[in-house]
Amino acid sequence: xxxxxxxxxxxxxxxxxxxxxxNAVRLIIAGQKEKDVEARGKGLEKASDEVLLAMMQSxxxxxxxxxxxxxxxxxxxxxxxxxxxxDVISRFLPKQMNTDExxxxxxxxxxxxxxxxxxDMGKVMGALKNQYAGQMDFGAASAIIxxxxx
Numbered sequence: 683x684x685x686x687x688x689x690x691x692x693x694x695x696x697x698x699x700x701x702x703x704x705n706a707v708r709l710i711i712a713g714q715k716e717k718d719v720e721a722r723g724k725g726l727e728k729a730s731d732e733v734l735l736a737m738m739q740s741x742x743x744x745x746x747x748x749x750x751x752x753x754x755x756x757x758x759x760x761x762x763x764x765x766x767x768x769d770v771i772s773r774f775l776p777k778q779m780n781t782d783e784x785x786x787x788x789x790x791x792x793x794x795x796x797x798x799x800x801x802d803m804g805k806v807m808g809a810l811k812n813q814y815a816g817q818m819d820f821g822a823a824s825a826i827i828x829x830x831x832x
């Protein structure tokens with residue numbers, strides 16, 4: 683489904699001569715191909731949608747870091763380019779969870795796993811990444827998990 687959406691979006695952007703969208707979608711597809719190669723190395727046919735969603739979230743994170751650097755360096759033109767790429771990548775991600783939803787999901791997973799201490803944080807993060815790939819900011823989730831398990 684995600685792969686079809688990417689290809690359809692690329693075709694549409696090419697028809698409309700939307701170079702920013704074309705470039706951003708091509709970056710996503712290139713990342714997708716890298717993940718597919720990694721998956722074949724592990725004996726799978728192709729990378730799962732969860733892996734692709736996590737890849738796109740990391741792409742957004744990288745661009746947010748670049749925006750900060752470009753803004754600090756007084757380069758608003760480059761910061762705007764990065765922001766436009768974030769906007770395109772975000773179109774393919776599911777709706778992001780807000781802080782309350784993240785906290786409720788964490789509490790549910792902690793309850794399911796019977797996690798009681800900070801030593802269980804890895805198990806909780808692994809379960810969250812399996813269930814909520816592409817929907818959750820795991821940086822924010824990490825802080826909430828620490829607070830709950832402390």
